[in-house]
Amino acid sequence: MSTEAEQVPGAEPAVQLAPLFPVLDTLRAVGALAVLTTHTAFQSGDYLGHGYLGTLLSRLDIGVAIFFVLSGFLLSRSYLARAALRRPPQPVGRYALKRLLRIYPVYAVTVVLALLLIPENDGASAGDWLRSLLLLDTYASARLPQGLTQMWSLGVEVAFYALLPLLMLVAVGRGGPLRPLRVVGLLMLLTAVSAAWVLDIGHRMDELVAGAPLTWLPAFLTWFSVGIGFALAHVVLQQRPGPPRAALALRDLGRMPGACWAMALGLLLVAATPVAGPALLFVSTPSEALTKNLLYAFVAGLLVLPGVFAGPGAFSQVLSWPPLRHLGHISYSIFCLHLPVLHLVMGLTGYPLFGGHGFTIWLLTVLGSLVAAELAYRLVERPAMRFAHRREPPGRAPALEDAPMTHATTATTR
Template sequence: MKGSPGLALQDFKLRYNPALDGLRGVAIVLVLLSHAHVPMFEGAFLGVDLFFVLSGFLITSLLLQEFQSNDRLDYWRFYRRRFFRLMPALLLFLAAYVLIAPLLWPDLDDVHQDALVSALYLADYGIAFFDSPETLLHMWSLSVEEHFYLVWPPLLVLLLRKVQPGQLWRPVLLLWLLSTLWRLFWVGQDQHFYEIFFRFDTRASGLLAGSLLAALVIEKPVWIQALQKRMPHVMWLPLAIPLLMRLEWDNQAVMVWGLTVVECAALVLLVAVQQQRGLVYEMLRAPLLVQLGRLSYGVYLWHYPVVRYLRAEYSWPVVVVAGLAISIALSALSFYTIERWALRWRDRPKRAPDERRVPATAG
């Protein structure tokens, strides 16, 4: 293995862990419960932060794995893979929305604008400051993640070039703390809840928390190994998540400490399943949760307009059951058609620079 300037020389390879798909399944259920307005689950919108922490962990792990092997990042390859993973399903969803939304909501006059803002990944700041897209409110989190994908790889390389081997976790920890303090600053400025909630700059802390864990997993500082031995004592923290479900929208306690508690709880869960054994791992690798997690991106795309339509006519139990079933069906249709095709393009092997096409000859 080549020596990487900012990484301790330890072999690292990110392997598939079904419990991570199970955690995605839990997150998407929480988000759907929130949008279905289920009683006692007003704070279930915090399920999005489970996605953020997990995404930060996985993306940073992959980037560090590549940098560890090659002493560099192939930015084009990274963005190309992100494009084929995310954009085809998004464009299919938005095309269906543009065609069907006017039939379901004849009074809508901003359908095309909402679709355009969503496709350009501007929904986070669009919603925070311009109330657009109003009918595709859930697009904000995809925009937050996309902005992270744009900013984080070059910033990560810069940090790797500057820090001592095995010390990457220090500046990433600092960034996590600073991002949390930045959110608190705007709370102190009495900015509206929704203006803080939806923006990338005030919601990057979850993604950075996951990135911090990725750095700790690969660098393994002495103190983190000691902490791992005391994991049973911190496994109580994830039990705080159900208590947070009572936090209502527009409650600034979410911004002050609620998001941080969820981020820390998500980190504990991710650490708990790294060895792929134990009670938490077995719970999260339940087949139904894993399957739901594999379809979670599509379910997230489709669920909001489905739930929004159903909740205008039906009680919340019907909205939850029917909304989840319809969203899964549409997600599966998307996954086994256009997404499968896109993934084949994404995973095509890269042609060697000196490879030449040899013309076919007869005989």
């Protein structure tokens, strides 16, 4: 399905408030499975046992960058489209309720399972429970509870959700008009803040606080900015008969999915070299961390771009296949629940940490996570989303962020 609106000479701008991007559903599944794979590879010791391939497995945490680019695109596009149409943004309270109901129910279930069932979490205090349930672990400690270590990225997502209305107020004001250069200026500022945080500010903060500042939102604003930039290009292309060259260049590149994904793979291979820092949990130098951050921004952007702009063809047909899209719909639950499932797999099989059996651990974790995620999607996610939609005023057209592919989350996500 084309995501672009037709322009008729003399007609009003054909900016769509809620276009469909079916390929992006599948890309959420790609992100979730990449995160799952890097965690199983760590537990089995495959990071160390396969040389360069092991390092490449460690770089599959690129899934987090995919989530953040998707969240930046999907959530900002509604604001930019409304500005282009000179409409006010949706009320902040409604936006916040939908974000809360989208992510918190499954997260809370995961916290309860992890803290109750994983032996390493035995003896968790009331304060530990409260911090985890409020998603404050990364602000209070450098170490997260077992089974919840992936949730640092969800904390980043939530911080982005909270900041986004203010960012969009700065970028577009209240009710437009859309000024692309103003949005671009904001994105440049966010990128500069992110670079400064990774190179210097985050390290200084690390010496002053008990949490983990290098896993806070400022370190990853670049990834969200890539998604916001794509949203701006998409809206401008629908709004203007003669859009800027930069937007046209992005569209043309996005219409070449093979080239985009080939470049993404090449840059991911570069990220698996020492220029992007160590594979294991050793501290990177600031320059290595920034290099990895920027490489991931380009890799994730190149993977997502065809999902925004690619027209009809084999790429869109394959990635819009309903079973693959369904994996995207349950990807948030996969992301949340795969680590508790991984701990269960390690316990039931008796495989030691770093003791090999990587493929078996991966396969059992994938199968267990798919079952757990399907149950969570049907029993927790969908009821919560139905409740969120019942809170909408009668007859209101759905906004882009209401679409079923929205996580993040992805963060993880989204």
